[in-house]
Amino acid sequence: MTLLNCLLSAWYGLPFVSKNNLLVSTINGTGAGIETIYVLIFIFYAPQTEKARILGLFACVLTVFSAVALISLFALHGNGRKLFCGLAATIFSIIMYASPLSIMRLVIKTKSVEFMPFFLSLFVFLCGTSWFVYGLLGRDAFVAIPNGFGCGLGFMQLILYSIYRNNKRSGEAKKPTANGTVEMGAEKPHQEKPTNAKLPHLEHV
DSSP: OHHHHHHHHHHHTSTTTSTTOHHHHHHHHHHHHHHHHHHHHHHHHSOHHHHHHHHHHHHHHHHHHHHHHHHHHHTOOHHHHHHHHHHHHHHHHHHHHHTTHHHHHHHHHHTOOTTSOHHHHHHHHHHHHHHHHHHHHTTOHHHHHHHHHHHHHHHHHHHHHHHHTTOOOGGGGEEEOTTSOEEETTSOOOOOOOOOOOOOOOOOO
C-alpha cells in the first residue's frame, strides 16, 4: 500500500498534473524507488507460497497505478486530470495511514506496545505533520487532507505508546516447556515431594 501511495503521489506532483508540486513528486518518487527495492528483496528471500502472494499484490499495485496514469493522460485534461489524480492519491494515502489501526486495536487489547515500535509511530506523526503543513501553505487539499489524517493517527499512536510503554505482554507469563506443555511463569519450580517410604536395611554378610 505504501508503494502505491508513493507512486500515485509522485504522479500527482508532476507539472502536467498539478503545478508547483515538484517537491511532492521528487520525494514520493524516491519513496517509490525505495519501496520497490524493499519489495523485490522480500520476494527474493520469501518462501514460495509467500512469494506468489506478494507477486500478486505487486502486480495489482502496478495495474492500479497504470490505470490511473493512462486515464489521466488520455481521457482527462486540465483541472479534471488534477482532480482525478488528486482523489486517487488522497484515497490511497488515507488507506495507507489507516493500516496501523489493527495494530492500535491490538495494543489496546493486549495493553502492550510490543507490535508498535516507537520510532515508527514517531515518524508517521512527523511525516504526516510536515506534509499537512505543506499542504496548508500551498492550499492543496489533496496534500493536506490525507496527511492531516495521518498526523492525527500518528499522534494517537504516540499517546497509546505513552500509556502502555511499561506494560509487559500477558502472554509472557506462559512459557513453553521442552515437552510442548505450557508452564505459567509465576509458578514456582516443581519441587519433588518427600516420600515416607523407608529404605530397606542392609544386612552384613
